[in-house]
Amino acid sequence: MSKYVSKQSDANGFIAWSDEENEIWSALINRQLSCIKGKACDEYMAGLEKLNLPTDRIPQLEEVSKVLRATTGWECAEVPALISFDRFFELLANKKFPVATFIRSKEEFDYLQEPDIFHEIFGHCAMLTHPDFAEFTHIYGKLGLAASKEDRVYLARLYWFTIEFGLLQTDDGLRIYGGGILSSPGETQYAMHSDIPERKTLDVIDVLRTPYRIDIMQPIYFKINKIRDLFDIAQLDLMALVQQARALGMHAPKFEPKQKKAS
Numbered sequence: 001m002s003k004y005v006s007k008q009s010d011a012n013g014f015i016a017w018s019d020e021e022n023e024i025w026s027a028l029i030n031r032q033l034s035c036i037k038g039k040a041c042d043e044y045m046a047g048l049e050k051l052n053l054p055t056d057r058i059p060q061l062e063e064v065s066k067v068l069r070a071t072t073g074w075e076c077a078e079v080p081a082l083i084s085f086d087r088f089f090e091l092l093a094n095k096k097f098p099v100a101t102f103i104r105s106k107e108e109f110d111y112l113q114e115p116d117i118f119h120e121i122f123g124h125c126a127m128l129t130h131p132d133f134a135e136f137t138h139i140y141g142k143l144g145l146a147a148s149k150e151d152r153v154y155l156a157r158l159y160w161f162t163i164e165f166g167l168l169q170t171d172d173g174l175r176i177y178g179g180g181i182l183s184s185p186g187e188t189q190y191a192m193h194s195d196i197p198e199r200k201t202l203d204v205i206d207v208l209r210t211p212y213r214i215d216i217m218q219p220i221y222f223k224i225n226k227i228r229d230l231f232d233i234a235q236l237d238l239m240a241l242v243q244q245a246r247a248l249g250m251h252a253p254k255f256e257p258k259q260k261k262a263s
Helices: 019-035 042-051 061-071 085-093 117-125 131-146 149-164 185-193 204-208 228-234 238-248
Strands: 075-079 096-100 166-170 173-176 198-201 220-224
Touching (some): 042 117, 061 117, 096 117, 204 238
C-alpha cells in the first residue's frame, strides 16, 4: 500500500500542482542535473535535451508525451501511486509509460521506495526517446503481458537490472542509463564510484537468476556496451531463457534478508 495519493487530471489532462509540490520538483531536478554531469550516458542526455523539462515546476504529462510521440511513438499514462503487474505490462505493451501523478514529500526528499513523478519522468522518459531503448521496453511489455505469474518474477529482474539500474561501458568510461540510478543522487555516486558493488557484463540468463532488493544500494550492476544491445536482447527468445534460468535456479543473494518489522 502507498501512503501517497496520485492527483487526478481535469478534462483537459491538466494537473493542478501546489506551489510546494512545484518547489520539490525544482529542488530535485536542479540537484540531480548537477549530480549526473559526466555520469549519465550520451543517449540519456540527448533525450533530456529533447524533453526540455521545466526546472521551476512539474511538467504536465502531455508536454512529455508530445516529445515521446514524435520520437518513438510512446506517451505517458497517468496512473495511481501503485498499479498491478497486469496493468503495468498492458501499458508498456501499448507504448504507454506509467507515471504516478504524485511527488514525494519533503520528509522523503532523498529516498523514496515507490516511484513518483520525478523518478518516472526524469529517470525514464529521456531514454524512451531512443528507438532501441523504446523497442526493448515495448517488447518487454508484450512478453510480460502474456507471461505467467511465475515467469513475471524472472522478467522483473531483467527490467530491474536494465531499465532501472543499467550501466553502459563506453569508450569514455562507465556511464548510467538506468532510471533508478539517474533519479537518485546517492545511487548515482555509488554506482559510478564505490568499490563495494560488483559490476558485471550483462548476460541475460545471469540477470534472470540474480535476486535483488528495492530498499538498498545495489550490490551488483550489469553493464552493456551500447544501447543497441538492448534492442538485440529484445530479439532473443526471452521466454525460453526464462525457462533455462528457472531450471538452473537462483544465484545466492549478495545482500542480507530484509528484517521483518515487529508487529
